[in-house]
Amino acid sequence: MTEATNAIPANLPLRNDLIGEEPYGAPQLDVPVCLNVNENPYAPDPAVCETIAKRVLEIAPTLNRYPDREHIALRQAFSDYLTRESGTHLDVDELWGANGSNEIMLQLFQAFGGPGRTALGADPTYSMYPEYARDTFTGWKLAHRNADFTLNVDKTIEAIHEVKPSMVLLTSPNNPTGTPLPMEDIERILAACETAEVAGAPEGVHPILVIDEAYVEFRKPGTPSAVCLIKDHPNLAVSRTMSKAFAFAGARVGYLAASKGIIDCVRIVRMPYHLSAVTQAAALAAFEHTDEQLSRVEHLRETREATAEWLKSQTYKGQPLEVAESGSNFLLFGGHFDDRDAIFDELLKRGVLIRVVGPDGWLRVCMGTDEEMEQFRNALAETLRIVESK
Secondary structure (H helix, E strand, O other): OOOOOOOOOOOOOOOHHHOOOOOOOOOOOOOOEEOOOOOOOOOOOHHHHHHHHHHHHHHHHHOOOOOOOOOHHHHHHHHHHHHHHHOOOOOHHHEEEEOHHHHHHHHHHHHHOOOOOEEEEOOOOOOOHHHHHHHOOOEEEEOOOOOOOOOOHHHHHHHHHHHOOOEEEEEOOOOOOOOOOOHHHHHHHHHHHOOOOOOOOOOOOOOEEEEEOOOHHHOOOOOOOHHHHHHHOOOEEEEEEOOOOOOOHHHOOEEEEEOHHHHHHHHHHOOOOOOOHHHHHHHHHHHOOHHHHOOOHHHHHHHHHHHHHHHHOOEEOOEEOEEOOOOOOEEEEEOOOOOHHHHHHHHHHOOEEOEOOOOOOEEEEEOOOHHHHHHHHHHHHHHHHHHHOO
8 A cells, every 4th residue: 555645735724733744644555564553463253253244234224323422332332341351340421432542532632631731641652642632732741751661650740740731641551662550650640630730720620640551451461450440530531442452453443431520521522423333333243252352362462472582682783682561562672773764674675564663773563473473583683684784
């Protein structure tokens, strides 16, 4: 697939702050091994596909009518899944769905951001957050992480009281580094948010904490999810997605777990009938096959750990590669690449697409099938020798 180019005529009244901006998106290239956008490499089982087709066929005659704008059945499915996956029961009115967790995040910015408001993140972090801020005229500030990419809790709390944000966004596991976020760190940030002021807001208004758990199913077994804190912390919002572990990226289904108050704030800004009847039917079908949909998660964890050990055994210009600790389905590696673009290009020549993202000196690869990972290892070993000799 060829990439579209921006060719916006100068006589169009594009917003001044958007002039020169490029659309977000990782390269979509037709190559044998795509390991750049953190997808689940395993297609849904045939039984899942059959149920999706059956569900969509059942609702097809109703497509002349608008769908359930409150998507109650799907919210109940989210509740049932979280009860099973995280051991936490949430009511239907504490859950909300959207077209991917990207739309969930945009709705949060629309509801809690805006002119005069600021959101606070901790870098390196997901590169879409500042774009949500830009698109909603929300200020964007950062508290820097530690050198090993763990959250610097003290600096983050200091920034909360200094910036007085309306939202604090933390990713667990972090993207692009994969770094786990310990529960005790979340609880310390929550405590700070529950007493901090929000600039320009009346007394008694406090920031919400948003935990982005897009990759949480890949965490080490036994690690709790932030959703277990929601009942006791009405200023906590947890964003999730079916795209990654659920092998459902093409369906575009994300969801939010939070207090009814936060959900009702988001409902104000949602577009009418934002979740199509087809999307709702497909998601309900996938939840009928939760075991099949999640069947590859453990293997992908094992692949991640094996790949991390292999990467650490590789060298570039005489130094072993660094690998960031990861609880996700991807690895940030390198640490001292002086020309990561050259490494990316050489891998691409060999049919392997990874991602140039994160701090300078690093590259990111998501976990593929066993065959894809073998091709990645072979290509990277060859590439490192070529680039370091230039």
